[in-house]
Amino acid sequence: MERTCLLPEHQGFGSQIIGFCVTECCRKPSRALCFKCMTGPGHQGHQLIQAQEENAFLAQPNRIFTEINQKLELMIRQFSKGIKYLQGILQKNYQPQPLSNFGNSEITEKINCILKLETVQKLINDRLDNIFENTLKQIKITCQDLTLGEEFKSYEFLQHQKYQEASQLINQCFQRGNRNTFLKLAQAEIFKVQDQFQDARAIYLQLLQEDDSNPWAYFENNKMLNQQERR
Numbered sequence: 001m002e003r004t005c006l007l008p009e010h011q012g013f014g015s016q017i018i019g020f021c022v023t024e025c026c027r028k029p030s031r032a033l034c035f036k037c038m039t040g041p042g043h044q045g046h047q048l049i050q051a052q053e054e055n056a057f058l059a060q061p062n063r064i065f066t067e068i069n070q071k072l073e074l075m076i077r078q079f080s081k082g083i084k085y086l087q088g089i090l091q092k093n094y095q096p097q098p099l100s101n102f103g104n105s106e107i108t109e110k111i112n113c114i115l116k117l118e119t120v121q122k123l124i125n126d127r128l129d130n131i132f133e134n135t136l137k138q139i140k141i142t143c144q145d146l147t148l149g150e151e152f153k154s155y156e157f158l159q160h161q162k163y164q165e166a167s168q169l170i171n172q173c174f175q176r177g178n179r180n181t182f183l184k185l186a187q188a189e190i191f192k193v194q195d196q197f198q199d200a201r202a203i204y205l206q207l208l209q210e211d212d213s214n215p216w217a218y219f220e221n222n223k224m225l226n227q228q229e230r231r
Contacts (some may be wrong), residue, residue, distance in 0.1 A: 005034035022057060040222045086124075094120060129219075136215050144182055151178060155186060163190050181207060185216050197224060 002015040014035045019033040023046035046177045049057050143154035154169035191200035207217035
């Protein structure tokens with residue numbers, strides 16, 4: 001696809017894009033460069049590449065991207081395997097079964113395990129819920145940090161407790177049709193800070209209607225229900 005320079009003063013002969021600026025701190029309007037951009041003072045001191053050097057430039061980023069994906073896939077497999085291992089122990093030792101299935105030497109241990117089920121439930125809830133909730137929180141923050149534009153700015157305001165500014169940008173994103181999960185979660189967080197708990201819970205319930213396995217909405221909704229029960 002042939003592209004031309006975005007700068008009005010560079011239009012005309014020689015305005016075709018022939019290279020790119022790949023300096024990380026570049027703040028110029030465009031990184032796509034024509035001949036005048038490449039030879040002019042605008043990107044002086046920046047790292048510039050010719051269009052035909054694109055594949056060489058992308059080689060290292062492609063390796064990094066692949067490594068990130070492989071790491072995430074490995075974490076999914078490892079976490080899933082750990083949970084399945086826990087399920088296996090639970091089913092083997094603690095699943096209630098007719099006592100007539102066991103010999104006299106096994107009965108005492110089986111009854112002891114059955115009587116410990118409430119303790120086991122509390123142990124799993126206390127340990128795994130805390131770990132899982134913290135993990136989900138870090139995933140959410142990381143996803144927010146990887147977004148762009150107004151959406152990223154809204155999360156940045158939220159992290160700095162600038163709730164009014166964050167709310168304005170979130171509403172602007174909604175008006176443009178961007179209504180993803182993390183924007184809705186951010187809006188719910190603002191509602192909670194403003195003691196608008198019913199509005200926050202309505203968002204969590206809506207997210208759970210859209211996806212009943214949404215982990216963030218599930219945990220936040222349950223936390224609110226537990227807090228109400230303790231009041």
